[in-house]
Amino acid sequence: MRKEEKKRCVVAEKNKTERRKFYNDDECPIRNVVAQIGDKWSMLILFALVDGSDRFNSLKSRIIGISQRMLTQTLRDLEREGYVKRTVFPEVPVRVEYELTEMGSGIVKPLYQLVSWAGEHHDDIKHCRKIYDDRVSS
Amino acid sequence: MRKEEKKRCVVAEKNKTERRKFYNDDECPIRNVVAQIGDKWSMLILFALVDGSDRFNSLKSRIIGISQRMLTQTLRDLEREGYVKRTVFPEVPVRVEYELTEMGSGIVKPLYQLVSWAGEHHDDIKHCRKIYDDRVSS
DNA sequence: TAACCTTGGTTACTTTTAATTACTATGGTG
DNA sequence: CACCATAGTAATTAAAAGTAACCAAGGTTA
Incomplete structure (x- = not known):
């Protein structure tokens, strides 16, 4: 799942450097910190x-x-x-x-x-x- | 205004060390940062x-x-x-x-x-x- | 003993704000 | 003429925050 999406991402971006994705689960520290104290x-x-x-x-x-x-x-x-x-x-x-x-x-x-x-x-x-x-x- | 409130605060707290107050205006950097990216x-x-x-x-x-x-x-x-x-x-x-x-x-x-x-x-x-x-x- | 005070809450209800979904627009291309 | 990317807008729903009234424990006052 993750791998597939990463692949798609790379293809979409072609010759640009790879970029992070921000997933929608509770493992995303950014979403966590915002949800807690935002x-x-x-x-x-x-x-x-x-x-x-x-x-x-x-x-x-x-x-x-x-x-x-x-x-x-x-x-x-x-x-x-x-x-x-x-x-x-x-x-x-x-x-x-x-x-x-x-x-x-x-x-x-x-x-x-x-x-x-x-x-x-x-x-x-x-x-x-x-x-x-x-x-x-x- | 601010001075008065500070005074009241000190009186209320008596012998404890003075504590900050967090005002409700747009000069409060905490409220600002939360409003912007919270x-x-x-x-x-x-x-x-x-x-x-x-x-x-x-x-x-x-x-x-x-x-x-x-x-x-x-x-x-x-x-x-x-x-x-x-x-x-x-x-x-x-x-x-x-x-x-x-x-x-x-x-x-x-x-x-x-x-x-x-x-x-x-x-x-x-x-x-x-x-x-x-x-x-x- | 009844009414009242304090602190630190809770509950029900309303208002305000945020977010989502669906639809529309633009100005080209194939 | 359907398509694309990048929006804008409107309607709806969901979530956050505010308001006001009430409660509980236990002491004071009358």
């Missing part, structure tokens, strides 16, 4: 927890605009993936602390590279957008 | 173009599962952001080539770090998921 809130929560463990309502007030429902849901997902650890302290009222696991700290490193790149080039991107929009509208 | 196809297209410039239908066949419409749309968005350059060759039939811009090559580097991290830890994540699901269902 949603609206995951990266924000991971970065919030870089500052140290934090509790539900504090996170809610630090991540401006997140609803209680989405915070719960995204924290659950991150916990399930193994990026976040949830600890319940049976005090009154109950206290729940969230912190990065070792894996959570692990993924934050490349994410940080990405975000600092984005920060550095934010103006360039806005510039490109403007040029594009001006060109298209004319 | 969708289903952007990262795949960027990575496909790392192998060199390519044309529409070749991309379509290499990125398994993408529809014609989503490829068009995502390429347009990437072009608008300045990651991809589109060149039309007025041959017959028309040939359209897509390639990474300098900025596109720039963002792919941190993305590559992220993807290789994800590739290395894919099994760990699947393991975590299984443990979580077993724990929850019991």
Whole structure:
């Protein structure tokens, strides 16, 4: 199956260098990483927890605009993936602390590279957008 | 405004070290990067173009599962952001080539770090998921 | 003892956004 | 005149996110 497709690809491309294919299964690391943290809130929560463990309502007030429902849901997902650890302290009222696991700290490193790149080039991107929009509208 | 919120935050957290807040404006690099390439196809297209410039239908066949419409749309968005350059060759039939811009090559580097991290830890994540699901269902 | 407070949720419902599918256009070629 | 590559557009469906109301435990207050 794979071999056949590769062959077809090579034939189609003729004398060009061979190019990768991106398969639609759960072995594709790109699709995996996008599915895991490509949603609206995951990266924000991971970065919030870089500052140290934090509790539900504090996170809610630090991540401006997140609803209680989405915070719960995204924290659950991150916990399930193994990026976040949830600890319940049976005090009154109950206290729940969230912190990065070792894996959570692990993924934050490349994410940080990405975000600092984005920060550095934010103006360039806005510039490109403007040029594009001006060109298209004319 | 910001100052006030910061103050409130510090008061709320008392003797803990100060924590960052993540504001809801377009200056937040995290929200920006997620909005740009957090969708289903952007990262795949960027990575496909790392192998060199390519044309529409070749991309379509290499990125398994993408529809014609989503490829068009995502390429347009990437072009608008300045990651991809589109060149039309007025041959017959028309040939359209897509390639990474300098900025596109720039963002792919941190993305590559992220993807290789994800590739290395894919099994760990699947393991975590299984443990979580077993724990929850019991 | 009843009403109320807190934190940290859940549930049902609605809105918004993303993605898919199918159809149309263009401007040549064989 | 059916075909190609490269789109655009419209209709539909699916998925993500938001809103608001409610719940639970256990303490406080009246």
